Amino acid sequence: GAGVSQSPSNKVTEKGKDVELRCDPISGHTALYWYRQRLGQGLEFLIYFQGNSAPDKSGLPSDRFSAERTGESVSTLTIQRTQQEDSAVYLCASSFSESGELFFGEGSRLTVL
Amino acid sequence: KNQVEQSPQSLIILEGKNCTLQCNYTVSPFSNLRWYKQDTGRGPVSLTIMTFSENTKSNGRYTATLDADTKQSSLHITASQLSDSASYICVVSATGFQKLVFGTGTRLLVSP
Numbered sequence: 124g125a126g127v128s129q130s131p132s133n134k135v136t137e138k139g140k141d142v143e144l145r146c147d148p149i150s151g152h153t154a155l156y157w158y159r160q161r162l163g164q165g166l167e168f169l170i171y172f173q174g175n176s177a178p179d180k181s182g183l184p185s186d187r188f189s190a191e192r193t194g195e196s197v198s199t200l201t202i203q204r205t206q207q208e209d210s211a212v213y214l215c216a217s218s219f220s221e222s223g224e225l226f227f228g229e230g231s232r233l234t235v236l
Numbered sequence: 237k238n239q240v241e242q243s244p245q246s247l248i249i250l251e252g253k254n255c256t257l258q259c260n261y262t263v264s265p266f267s268n269l270r271w272y273k274q275d276t277g278r279g280p281v282s283l284t285i286m287t288f289s290e291n292t293k294s295n296g297r298y299t300a301t302l303d304a305d306t307k308q309s310s311l312h313i314t315a316s317q318l319s320d321s322a323s324y325i326c327v328v329s330a331t332g333f334q335k336l337v338f339g340t341g342t343r344l345l346v347s348p
Contacts, residue, residue: 127279156336165325165340166280214279222267222329225336227279 125149127228129215136205144200145230148154148217155198156225157190158214159183166214170175172198205235238263240328240339248345253316257342259309259326267329268314271300271311274341276332283311316346 128147134165135144148155168182170193183189187205192198202209212230240261247268249255261269268287270279276305284293284300286309297320299312323341330337 158338166338168338194291216279224282224285225270225280227272227281229277229279 127215127217127226129213129228129231131231133232133234133236137236138207139204140156141201141203142205142233143202144202144213144215144233146198146200146215146217146228147195148215149219149226150196150200152217152219152226154218154221154223155192155219156216157198157200158216159184159211160214160230161211169200169213202233205233207235209233210235237332238328238337240322240326241338242326242339242342243286244342245340246343246345248347249316251316251318251346251348254312254314255316255344257311257313257324257326257344259339261307261309261326261328261337261339263328263330263337265331266304266307267331268327269300269302269309270327270329270336271309272325274325276322280325313344315318316344318346318348320344321346 130145138162155172158166170190171179174195176191187203190200206214214230216225218225243258270285271283274280297314302309325341326339328337336344
């Protein structure tokens with residue numbers, strides 16, 4: 124498609140389970156970002172990819188969070204041993220260049236019971 | 237510390253009226269400032285991107301201003317419509333690779 128695609132759009136899981144969230148950026152966009160947005164809150168930066176490398180992982184809240192990107196395309200955000208405080212919308216964005224306009228996906232809403 | 241503060245937190249206006257949202261930042265070194273519109277349950281959508289040398293930028297009924305000296309920006313919405321109801325997020329980028337600092341947004345409700 125023409126936009127950033129994220130899946131699943133909604134995920135309900137039990138505390139302690141692992142989850143994987145997927146992001147398909149716009150074709151040709153070298154920069155990819157993950158953000159977390161808790162209910163009623165602003166966006167929190169998680170991680171930034173330039174190509175397949177992650178020069179900035181400073182936003183990952185704990186070692187339970189990891190992300191990878193392959194083929195300078197798809198990215199996966201993995202949360203291990205989920206906790207209730209992980210409940211949020213996880214937004215992915217991509218841009219053609221480091222300083223270019225960001226295009227956001229619709230987000231993956233994660234609910235940890 | 238790099239910060240972006242927005243005011244007001246929330247705002248209710250009547251359809252057809254104008255409004256102005258404020259953004260103050262302390263991000264340095266400054267690269268650009270962006271305004272995004274986020275409808276409920278959707279991802280943010282870009283309205284404007286302004287660099288250091290730009291003072292004003294318009295996108296339809298949306299006009300953003302930037303004062304790089306005072307580190308302030310505003311987003312003015314003219315002749316508001318019900319569809320303008322959303323959160324408006326100010327985002328400032330520091331130079332170097334794209335480290336974006338997000339404000340917490342202003343929630344605008346346009347009432348009929």
